[in-house]
Amino acid sequence: MTRPRPVVCLDLDRTIIYSAAALRLDAARTSGPALCCVETYDGAPSSFMTERAATTLVRLAEVAHVVPVTTRTRAQLARVRLPGPPPGLAVAGNGGHLLVDGEPDPRWAALVRSRLAGVAPLAEVTARIGPGGGFLRSVRAADGLFVYAVVDRAALPAGWVEDLAGWCEPRGWRVSLQGRKVYAVPHPLTKSAAAAEVRARCGGGPLFAAGDSLLDADLLEHADAAIRPAHGELAAAGWTLPHVAVTTRHGGAAGEQVLAAALAWASAACAPDPSLFTRTTTGA
Numbered sequence: 001m002t003r004p005r006p007v008v009c010l011d012l013d014r015t016i017i018y019s020a021a022a023l024r025l026d027a028a029r030t031s032g033p034a035l036c037c038v039e040t041y042d043g044a045p046s047s048f049m050t051e052r053a054a055t056t057l058v059r060l061a062e063v064a065h066v067v068p069v070t071t072r073t074r075a076q077l078a079r080v081r082l083p084g085p086p087p088g089l090a091v092a093g094n095g096g097h098l099l100v101d102g103e104p105d106p107r108w109a110a111l112v113r114s115r116l117a118g119v120a121p122l123a124e125v126t127a128r129i130g131p132g133g134g135f136l137r138s139v140r141a142a143d144g145l146f147v148y149a150v151v152d153r154a155a156l157p158a159g160w161v162e163d164l165a166g167w168c169e170p171r172g173w174r175v176s177l178q179g180r181k182v183y184a185v186p187h188p189l190t191k192s193a194a195a196a197e198v199r200a201r202c203g204g205g206p207l208f209a210a211g212d213s214l215l216d217a218d219l220l221e222h223a224d225a226a227i228r229p230a231h232g233e234l235a236a237a238g239w240t241l242p243h244v245a246v247t248t249r250h251g252g253a254a255g256e257q258v259l260a261a262a263l264a265w266a267s268a269a270c271a272p273d274p275s276l277f278t279r280t281t282t283g284a
Contacts, residue, residue: 004205005267008060009069009091012080012212014232016057016255017047023252028227033252039080040195047080050252054083056259061085064266066200069095071183071215073143075106075264087202094185094215095194098143108197115188118173122147125184128167130143135160137180146185153180174213178233183215191219208265210258220244227261229254 010016017038036054039047049057054207060066061084069091070077077092077099090099091189098108126147132139135155141147161182170183176183191211199207209216211221212232219240220226227245228234231254240246 002213003205005205006064006205007067007195007199007202007263008266009067009191009198009207009209009223010258010262011191011216011219012068012070012072012077013047015210015216015229016258017049017054017080017082018252018255019047020045023048023050032214036083041079045208048252050082050256052055053252053256053259056256056263057082058084060259060263060266061087063263064208065089065198065205067091067195067198068192069195069198069211069219071142071213073206074099075278078102089198091191091194091198093143093145095189095191096143096149098194099199108194112189116186117146117223118187124191125168125171125173129164129182129184145189146183147183149182150180151182178213183216191216192222195219195222201282208262210262214239225265227258229258256276 006176013132014022023178034051035048036051037045038049039045043226044111049255056068066087067089068077068082068087069079071094072092073112074092074097077090086102088101091097091101096112098105122141122144126139126141129139129149130136131148135152135157137150137152139147139149161175164182174187195207195209199205206227207223207227209219211219212230212234214228214233214237216228217234220228221241224228225243227247230247244259247254249257
């Protein structure tokens, strides 16, 4: 009996793709790597991979189901053009959208709506955060699923995030501060739930995951094996689990290590050995 093909769920921003500024996080490199542009915005390049990472991603797609899993909205995800064939499945909106050949799956959308019916409405949470102004540079609802505020970290009042989290929690929402953004996300809206659906649709094969942010924690937790960069919110929080490896580099070089680890794991097609990721990341 043929074993199911492995599934590799990859967060995008600051995990495998990077802005120009984020690429420079690895100070160990004395000269910049060759780059591949994977996103343009307003006619200008905005996100990149190293060519080495791009080559690895193409090879990974030959041995595994590669699934982008992102908090980006559908429109934001549509701007990204990863190397290799377009992914047949992708997840946007932190699990709110399951895209099949680029189109939202209606069955998944209906399931998400039913789950969100049990928490406070988006409009109520958005109103609690505020209309913007002052330390709140902007407040935006993402695809009608969750809300995020861009804040001035220097002017952010002490205790404001904690107060918001305390208000949101009994209403079925969680709050996290990530860089310049404060996210309020319904508890039922998770990357791990969407990844479980993806895994089932791909035949139930083993699952590998990668991500850098607090919103990736549940995805990494529910994977058979995972890796996170040495930068990002998970790194800042010291978050770790026995089956989650950590890169030894930062920025674009960490993206190379993430994909090298995923390729090694998928190629092995067996229960992952944590030492494999240590060898892969230190050698990448």
